[in-house]
Amino acid sequence: MAEKSPQELIQIDFTPPPRNWMNPAVDFEARRGTWSYPTGVKSLEYLGMPNPREWSPTDADWKLPENWQQIIHDGFKDLLKKYRTLEVFMDICVRCGACADKCHFFIGSGDPKNMPVLRAELLRSVYRQDFTTAGKILGSLAGGRELTEEVLKEWYYYFFQCTECRRCSVFCPYGIDTAEITMMARELMNLVGLNINWILEPVANCKRTGNHLGIQPHTYKDNVEFLVDELEEVTGIKLDPPINRKGAEILFVIPSADYFADPGTYTFVGYLMLFEHIGLDYTLSSYASDGGNFGLFNSAENLKKLNWKIYHEAKRLGVKWILGGECGHMWRVMHQYMDTMNGPADFLEVPVSPITGTVFENTISTKMVHICEFTSDLIHNNKLKLDKSRNDNLRVTFHDSCNPARAMGFLEEPRYVIENVCNHFYEMPENTIRENTFCCAGGAGLGNDENMEMRMRGGLPRGNAVRWVRDHNDVNRLACICAIDRATLPALCDYWAPGVDVSGIHEMVGNALIMEGENERTTDLRGEPLVPEKEEQDDV
């Protein structure tokens, strides 16, 4: 946990330092709690990535390859040839500053290099120096800066202090997307062995076992059975979810956290109950056991490799189409990258709901449907027996996850589901939801414990908005459709808005579903009593 109290942390000094930003100096020792540990040797070696070695950002010597400047220069040149985004975004920023206070890390830290404009300038200054005529001639007068080891260290610090949430790109008059710039900077740092363990160990795990947590197939099965047994205790119904079953109609892909840890596990059983309720012909896969993809955060190559297994498994199992669970960055990958990277999915069929007959026209190319789209359609066609009052102990607000909101426009589907399974739903203030949503501050690989102070700082805008609905509407449940949210928001709520729990939406669907042959429910899926305690009732 962050060592500072919320009252201390919120005293934020927005006065920029007197020192010109072009002179870099990051004291990693003094700034513990705001950066992430570097990747371990084993993971880099397993992935065949450059410069595996033992090192720490607090070391004076980062053990870079001898010609590291040349490596980065060549890498930069290569990326400029491959990405129009990078070229255009390097050239057109006017430093109007509209993005500045849109970043949760800037709001929570006051560190001017967390303004998206300046984060990008860290890279842009080197671009000018190396790749523009004006920069080559005029140097710093034209905003150019030589890539020194100090500058590189600053890259490591600040490009692993961006969660690629894209909030700044909503406000930028040219749509400059810092997520894209951060990804590029991280690609460059990969070339000389600067990356963080919280990203690449999961990537290595995922390559080997199919999921980021490194859960092997026998454990996968055990976990699923354990969760199904727990569900039986609460509801009296016994489920037997199919795994790796050939010939199923639908392959269901989820983030691995959903079958690993609370509170994602409740969402997991919520999915399974839904499928049982409607008699869906589906299968899970312990090979394609993670739709999440940490490759997105720093390497297009890893991204493609990890994502490749989804279509591969769909083909092997002979399913007709793919359904995806609640996960933010997974859905950015499935929506914006999968078809381009690993398509065309011409061996699959256009997704049709077997229950309602609805053709999912918006997925005719990728053949992958979001579970909230699927469930919305079921509810809209009255195919679910729901008892909303079973969620009456919950007063719910909804956190739009960055990627579904700003990379898909996925705003109404989750709200429609919530409103149909809960009686008490309250929105957070409008500048903090939908396309303006604030990040959990733990995405893009930053949700690790060593980075906790920065997570709590970056979590201030989200936490403060949750606190607001907690105080005004007695909200006690923060719903979200993202596994990283479910992993990071509990700590954030404990810190900024104690008393608010976090859950996925399909946990609440599971609570409300009237299952055939179930026992009378006295508790929700978490085993919490459905009827609020006596004294709380008196309050109302």
Next chain:
Amino acid sequence: MGALISLVAVAGLALLAAVGASTGDGLRFVLGVIIPGVAFAVFVGGIIFRVVHWAKSPVPFRIPTTTGQEKSLPWIHNSELEAPSGLVGVIGRMALEVLVFRSLFRNTRVEILPEKEKVNYIADKALWAAAMAFHWAMLIIVLRHFRFFLQPVPAWVEMLEKVDGFFQVGLPVYYGTTFLMVLGLAYLLARRFFDAKLRYISLPTDYFALYLLLGIALTGIVMRHIEKIDVVHVKAAIVGWASFQAIVPIGVGLWYFVHVTLVSALLIYFPFSKLVHAPGVFLSPTRNLANNNRVRRHINPWNPDIIGHTYAEWEDEFRDKLKASGYPLEKE
């Protein structure tokens, strides 16, 4: 510091022009004919080079930033201008962005009240208003200048002048855009001076562009309202220039040469500076692409030919465990 260097640079340019023009016909010819000609060529060539260069680099992924509801189920109302599902929506979205600075209009300012433990977001349209005032005023002023390039003066130019000089104040009439442009620029400059955040991020080049534009506007005002220079001579000079007749401008005064030199500097500077945001915004992939990723496959021209860890490799590695757990296997 950056602000000062740039001020010296722009003032130096102006001074050079004035001194040069006062030496006689030789330099007047250079300043009034040669330099503007070169500048115009550099401007056009530079912009074409830029845009072609950008356009040549691939767009590997379709990554629009969505700012509204996607098109999904037919009964969910989608926002075509914020998350366009096709070309029409994209054109609409780009039009809003380019014509009325849609994204800048969203601008908010954060305010933290530590004692109340409250974070507020306050609508802040000042930057948007100043940007709109400056850009639109400049466009209209540039269009009004066609009076000097075309003979006879087209009706639409006269119309613009009439509307722009609607209030009929002063002689010659003061144009509304004159004030809007200067006020807009003054605000954009002032925030770089007085907003600590802005001062911190501003580079010398940020000031340079503003000084240059202000210099151009102010010299124009001096010519029209203070010097009241003879428009007939100006027109003769510019029409001559535009029709490639190499004649030395006469009867136009020193301010004319300063004005034209600053404009030339701007034209030359434009393609090689942040001012290329003007054509650049059209090529921004987060804005100019439709959010139809799951409907139409986007092709990456350099999509690398790599595959992931195959099922067969996975089954081989975990065969014993898979068997023990009773999984169906491809190979026994």
